[in-house]
Amino acid sequence: MTATQTPTGRLLGTWPDGSADWHAARAGRLGGSDMAAVLGRSPWTSPYRLWHLKAGRVQEEPTTPEQARGHYLEDGIRRWWGDQNPEFEISTGGTYVHAERDYQLANPDGIVLEGGEPVGILEVKTDGQDDPDTWGKSGTDEIPLYYRTQILWYLDALGLEVAHVAVLTARLEFRHYTVRYDADEAAALRFRAELFLDSLAFNAPPDFDGATSTYQTVRELHPAIDGTPVELTYAEAAAYCSAKHALEAAKERELYERSVLADRMGSAKKATYCGVTIGTRQSRGGGDPFFVAGRKLPDMPAPTAQEAEAA
Structure with a gap:
């Protein structure tokens, strides 16, 4: 296979993901996974962490086993x-970058050709969650x-109309999907991208949120411990104490409700409501069954x- 040009995409190079050249090409630009983070849609990277990554204040984390798995399986899929x-x-x-919008980066897994002409992209995914939904x-x-x-x-960066998505699920089932270009959605993405880039230029990071990656970013931004105390305001102290107490109360309430459902189920394996799995009873090594909440x-x-x- 060889790389090809697309209607509006300018090819920068074909480097391995994670290489120095690959990272250099991404600096100052926004890729597809970045945009999911900009909109708060990424399960892995919050807007706050992405901002600090693009500002150069924290570093990319090492490749995870899940990412490595996807890399090895990609060619087969x-x-x-x-x-x-x-x-x-x-x-x-x-x-690639858009020929006129240099900030708009695209790293498709493949360009789909028909009669030698580009007609779409191919995206390859693996999903380790054993969840058919x-x-x-x-x-x-x-x-x-x-x-x-x-x-x-x-699609917006490359000037193409259709994306084919090939997926290998956790159940080792191949699936395929077709996503078509939507001009209104693409315009909204560009608008949000430009706002995010403006926030970098004006040194205005996003607000804090409850994402794990946001807390990890704060930890990385302040690695030293010098022993100096910080006097909090009443509002700061009260907000955290209230959240902590609410968390403990929520844990106790969840355990109470878990006991209620486990008793209600008796020897049943699954509890449902209107077709939705609320929880299942499972056992390991012949031990006493325990209640596991549904995924969604x-x-x-x-x-x-x-x-x-x-009731």
């Missing part, structure tokens, strides 16, 4: 998709929102006293 779609050729992706039915466009953000950003619990307000009594 790509070949599977090619075998299912012999009417197309696949060119290597490479690192993470992805929609094969053949649709129902993919996780953070991947949709990434793909629309790529519905957001249900607590019942009123009258509703609880009626």
